Amino acid sequence: MVPASDPVMTRSGVREGEVPFAVDPGDRDDARLAFIGHLESPWRERGSCPRNMREARERSQDGSFRARIDLPFRPALDGLAPGGYAWLLTWLSQARRDLALQMPRHATVARGTFSLRSPVRPNPIGLHLVRLVSIDGDSGTLVLDALDVLDGTPLLDIKPYLPSVDHAPDDLS
Amino acid sequence: MVPASDPVMTRSGVREGEVPFAVDPGDRDDARLAFIGHLESPWRERGSCPRNMREARERSQDGSFRARIDLPFRPALDGLAPGGYAWLLTWLSQARRDLALQMPRHATVARGTFSLRSPVRPNPIGLHLVRLVSIDGDSGTLVLDALDVLDGTPLLDIKPYLPSVDHAPDDLS
Numbered sequence: 001m002v003p004a005s006d007p008v009m010t011r012s013g014v015r016e017g018e019v020p021f022a023v024d025p026g027d028r029d030d031a032r033l034a035f036i037g038h039l040e041s042p043w044r045e046r047g048s049c050p051r052n053m054r055e056a057r058e059r060s061q062d063g064s065f066r067a068r069i070d071l072p073f074r075p076a077l078d079g080l081a082p083g084g085y086a087w088l089l090t091w092l093s094q095a096r097r098d099l100a101l102q103m104p105r106h107a108t109v110a111r112g113t114f115s116l117r118s119p120v121r122p123n124p125i126g127l128h129l130v131r132l133v134s135i136d137g138d139s140g141t142l143v144l145d146a147l148d149v150l151d152g153t154p155l156l157d158i159k160p161y162l163p164s165v166d167h168a169p170d171d172l173s
Numbered sequence: 174m175v176p177a178s179d180p181v182m183t184r185s186g187v188r189e190g191e192v193p194f195a196v197d198p199g200d201r202d203d204a205r206l207a208f209i210g211h212l213e214s215p216w217r218e219r220g221s222c223p224r225n226m227r228e229a230r231e232r233s234q235d236g237s238f239r240a241r242i243d244l245p246f247r248p249a250l251d252g253l254a255p256g257g258y259a260w261l262l263t264w265l266s267q268a269r270r271d272l273a274l275q276m277p278r279h280a281t282v283a284r285g286t287f288s289l290r291s292p293v294r295p296n297p298i299g300l301h302l303v304r305l306v307s308i309d310g311d312s313g314t315l316v317l318d319a320l321d322v323l324d325g326t327p328l329l330d331i332k333p334y335l336p337s338v339d340h341a342p343d344d345l346s
Contacts, residue, residue: 022245025207030327031264034201034295053338072196073295075273079288085341086287089298091204100248114259114331115252117338122207122246123329125262125298129339154203156296158287161341165226165290166302168258168334 017110019101025122026097033091035154037069037140041147046094050148051105052117053128060146065130067155069140077137077158085161088144090126091154095119126153129161190283192274198295199270206264208327210242210313214320219267223321224278225290226301233319238303240328242313250310253331260339262330263299263322268292299326302334 014020042063043049050056067088069077080086099120101110113121131145142158187193215236216222223229240261242250253259272293274283286294304318315331 019248021249025209026205028207029205030208031206031266032199032202033204033206034198034270035203036198036295052335057342072194073273075192075194076286076295077288078274078285080285081288085343087300089296089300093204097207100246101251112251112253113249115250115254115333117332117335121330122209122249123262125330127260127262127300127332127339129341131341157294157298159290159300160288162225162290163341163344166300167340167344168302168304168336169230170258171336171340 014099015103017101017103018099019110020098021100021122024098033156035070035091035156036073037067037155039088039090039147039149039151039153039155040064040066040068041149041151043150046150049150053130053146053148056146056148065144065147067142067144067158069142069155071140074137074140077135077140080132080135080158080160082132082135085129085131087159087161088128088130088155089157089159090128090149091156092119092124092126092149093154094150095121095124097122097124125156187272188276190274190276191272192283193271194273194295197271206329208243208264208329209246210240210328212261212263212320212322212324212326212328213237213239213241214322214324216323219323222323226303226319226321229319229321238317238320240315240317240331242315242328244313247310247313250308250313253305253308253333255305255308258302258304258334260332260334261301261303261328262332263301264327264329265292265297265299265322266327267323268294268297270295270297298329
């Protein structure tokens with residue numbers, strides 16, 4: 001998945017300092033997912049995609065951002081409030097899954113995958129806090145304030161954002 | 174999954190007012206997961222399990238809480254800082270997946286699954302913000318401040334908690 005022109009890439013597609021897992025998580029079948037829809041964004045290539053939701057919001061004037069919910073799952077949108085915030089869980093299907101230590105962009109030392117928010121992880125599930133600008137349950141369309149994922153990214157879940165459980169207690173004190 | 178003695182349960186295991194999806198998400202195979210370990214908690218039955226992390230923290234003196242990371246995935250813990258907060262993503266394997274509208278405990282009206290934090294959802298992925306009390310990379314053991322999941326729950330991912338992207342912008346203003 002790393003471009004062949006990457007100057008520090010070794011032959012196996014792993015950058016210097018990066019370490020793969022002893023097993024490939026992509027070979028496992030411990031549980032199975034159902035895609036409930038997909039996301040629309042102006043980002044078509046990873047090089048142009050914002051790296052997180054903060055950067056995505058700064059660039060939100062660059063395009064439109066929508067979730068399209070597949071027909072069978074639309075009734076489950078009932079009760080979601082426009083204007084509020086929600087978590088989206090996505091399946092980052094273009095990310096490799098086999099790196100234990102990886103080299104973030106602009107970093108000089110490789111770090112453990114679980115200490116990073118990189119899409120490269122054993123289960124490439126993205127976690128994104130978005131504002132629900134509008135919700136049309138009939139067409140299954142949610143307009144979002146911004147997105148930091150590639151156009152077409154599959155959607156796994158929508159959860160309401162609850163500061164009472166989603167903030168560290170220290171933040172609230 | 175609903176106890177047979179539930180007074181408002183219909184014959185199909187669905188409570189009055191609850192509506193199943195037209196398809197069963199449990200039959201889908203759109204992507205596959207790798208369990209990276211499991212969680213240990215004192216909660217052995219759903220009736221005694223705290224319903225969210227706020228309630229879990231209030232009851233944290235009731236037991237000990239640990240994540241056990243399987244051997245191949247332990248190198249990916251490098252860089253996680255004890256004392257800090259992290260997201261755990263779990264696979265809530267005991268939850269049914271087929272309800273579009275569901276009746277929360279103590280509620281009188283059924284609500285859409287995506288407007289609730291219930292474990293019952295098309296992809297039963299739990300999202301839990303925990304404090305990493307200690308981290309032993311060699312044994313793959315993380316001591317946690319509290320947990321709101323059943324003992325033995327499979328673990329999918331650990332992500333660092335970053336208020337800059339994990340708080341709604343309105344919270345930060």
